[in-house]
């Protein structure tokens with residue numbers, strides 16, 4: 001089926017309001033939440049382990065286009081059925097699956113998640129929510145209309161330090177915020193030329209299924225699979241769509257931002273293949289109760305990021321954390337390193353102690369344990385518990401779609417270096433019509 005067709009189907013199906021059965025009934029009968037996993041290598045292996053570590057989960061389906069990844073995952077879950085095509089898994093197991101986890105490269109997030117949601121399955125999908133703005137909006141729409149439990153894979157969203165920073169900002173610790181500066185020196189771009197020729201497709205990989213809806217092209221070793229696809233226009237979203245999603249999350253959430261009005265990316269000229277290796281993206285947003293009227297967001301990535309700036313200067317000549325975000329407010333600044341370090345308050349050029357008890361008197365935030373292996377499962381377990389009617393997902397697609405759209409608009413601005421683009425959220429269109437072709441992806445039948 002063409003992607004366009006199932007997007008259409010999803011809109012038709014979504015128009016008949018669907019109230020999902022309470023999955024919590026399963027727990028009463030002693031049954032477990034039966035999960036199916038699409039992409040079980042790389043981050044998918046971590047996702048699988050974290051979901052499966054919940055005592056009320058039974059992993060029933062494993063899908064990967066790379067048989068090496070399947071073999072490895074099967075060792076831990078020998079009773080789960082295995083597939084290389086997620087469409088077959090979802091069709092064949094439709095009555096045996098309660099929830100779906102999508103951990104594939106970005107260009108497959110929407111096709112796989114939308115198919116699962118059309119079948120009324122709750123979905124945990126890795127970040128960024130999708131590869132294109134049109135897909136992000138379709139995912140949000142179907143999740144909302146079918147009232148499905150959803151969660152995006154931004155596990156630090158559920159970490160103590162990030163929740164504390166949100167509480168502090170919303171309590172007005174630095175007054176209204178006029179600017180956020182966020183940065184990562186990581187480089188998920190590629191300034192080189194598109195490699196020519198082709199390499200033999202490894203026997204363990206189904207290249208057609210890996211490409212999915214993307215345009216057909218010859219296989220090249222170490223260029224796409226695994227992992228390097230994130231540097232390339234047709235499959236990933238560059239550094240902004242990778243580290244940016246995690247680093248944007250807390251300031252975006254804390255300031256209750258909607259999508260931006262204007263976006264400008266200062267980077268090299270497009271080369272038609274990879275993302276720029278260095279980006280500076282400036283966004284303006286409509287004001288919120290937590291920001292000043294004229295609020296700006298400035299992102300730097302790649303080698304040398306961020307550029308020195310007085311707003312980033314730390315007391316005692318301290319070095320900036322490698323990655324993170326700085327809130328600049330009327331009464332001071334709040335530094336949020338990425339990640340597993342507490343936020344730091346800076347007033348008049350000096351650090352100030354934060355009396356956490358004053359902001360969280362009942363200790364609702366829990367304690368910081370700074371142990372990734374113990375903290376990360378929280379976000380996954382929250383999704384499972386939400387499916388079982390015991391909790392609420394904190395990064396559902398209604399939130400994840402706005403955050404991802406913001407990221408993707410910055411990615412598109414990289415196609416028009418140094419030009420300010422104007423975004424009309426209601427029309428889902430740029431004023432600069434040439435940019436609108438990048439809101440949708442390729443729709444290959446595969």
Ligand SMILES: NC(=O)c1ccc[n+]([C@@H]2O[C@H](COP(=O)([O-])OP(=O)(O)OC[C@H]3O[C@@H](n4cnc5c(N)ncnc54)[C@H](O)[C@@H]3O)[C@@H](O)[C@H]2O)c1
Pocket residue numbers: 038039040041042043044063064065066069084086103104105106108126127128153154155209210212225226227228242
């Ligand atoms: N939340 C986080 O901290 C975090 C960390 C790393 C990656 N991620 C996200 O996880 C996703 C995967 O990234 P990765 O680094 O693991 O990539 P990867 O290329 O290393 O692994 C992707 C896996 O999915 C499989 N796959 C590819 N296409 C598939 C398809 N159509 N059907 C089934 N399986 C398919 C691959 O064979 C591979 O096993 C990305 O969206 C990425 O942004 C999130």
